[in-house]
Amino acid sequence: MLKYFRDKELGIERNTYEAPRPLKILSTNKRKLPTSAGEDCGKKKKRTVPKQVVRTPAVINDVTERLKEFVVNGMKGTELTLVIQKILYKSDTKKVLNRLNMPVIQLEANTFLTDDEKRVLDKSEGEIEVRVLGPTLEMYENPMKLRKWRMLRTENYVLTTNWYRFRSKNKLLLKRNSKIQVWSFRGRDKRLCFAVACVEEPEVEDYDSDS
Incomplete structure (x- = not known):
C-alpha cells in the first residue's frame, strides 16, 4: 500500500509503461544508377577499337630502280608515284x-589521280581505261579498267578487266603471297598508266591453281 502511494506521488503508472522500440537498421548497399543512357547496371560496355593498318617501309632494290629508270628514261613517263605496296593474296x-x-x-x-579522274571514279559505275606495265618491263597489250569500290568500312581501288590474264602471263614473277608494288605514271599522251613489280619473293609458296 505504501509502495502504491509512493509510486503515485512520483507520477509513475506501471500500466502505461512502454518498452523502447528497436532501431531499424538501414541497408548501406545502395543501388548504383546507370551513368549513361543505355548502360546496364554493374556492366561496362567494351569500347570497340578500330584495327590499325601496319604499313611496312617501301622496299627499294634493283627491281624498283630498274623500273624507275625504264619508265622515266625509256618511256619518257612523268609523275611516277608509288601507289601501294601489298601482298598478292x-x-x-x-x-x-x-x-x-x-x-x-x-x-x-x-595523289595519282587528277580531279577529273576522281570525279569519274566517284560515280556509281565510273571507270577509267588504263595501260599496265608488267614485271618484265613490257607493256601489256590489253588495257584494264580502274574502278573504285565502296565497301562497308573502306574504299578500294581495283584493276579489273584482263587482270587475270595479265597476272597469268606473269605468273612466275607475280606469285601468290609475294610482295608487290604498284606504281602510277603518265605516258607521253598524259594518260594514266600503272606498273606492277614483284619486290620480294613469298616466304612460303602457295599452290597456285586457276580456281
Missing part, C-alpha cells in the same frame, strides 16, 4: 574475281 589471283585489290587505307599516296 589468293583473292588477287582468282579467275572468278579477275581483279587486283588496292585498299585506300593502305595506299602510299592518294
Whole structure:
C-alpha cells in the first residue's frame, strides 16, 4: 500500500509503461544508377577499337630502280608515284574475281589521280581505261579498267578487266603471297598508266591453281 502511494506521488503508472522500440537498421548497399543512357547496371560496355593498318617501309632494290629508270628514261613517263605496296593474296589471283585489290587505307599516296579522274571514279559505275606495265618491263597489250569500290568500312581501288590474264602471263614473277608494288605514271599522251613489280619473293609458296 505504501509502495502504491509512493509510486503515485512520483507520477509513475506501471500500466502505461512502454518498452523502447528497436532501431531499424538501414541497408548501406545502395543501388548504383546507370551513368549513361543505355548502360546496364554493374556492366561496362567494351569500347570497340578500330584495327590499325601496319604499313611496312617501301622496299627499294634493283627491281624498283630498274623500273624507275625504264619508265622515266625509256618511256619518257612523268609523275611516277608509288601507289601501294601489298601482298598478292589468293583473292588477287582468282579467275572468278579477275581483279587486283588496292585498299585506300593502305595506299602510299592518294595523289595519282587528277580531279577529273576522281570525279569519274566517284560515280556509281565510273571507270577509267588504263595501260599496265608488267614485271618484265613490257607493256601489256590489253588495257584494264580502274574502278573504285565502296565497301562497308573502306574504299578500294581495283584493276579489273584482263587482270587475270595479265597476272597469268606473269605468273612466275607475280606469285601468290609475294610482295608487290604498284606504281602510277603518265605516258607521253598524259594518260594514266600503272606498273606492277614483284619486290620480294613469298616466304612460303602457295599452290597456285586457276580456281
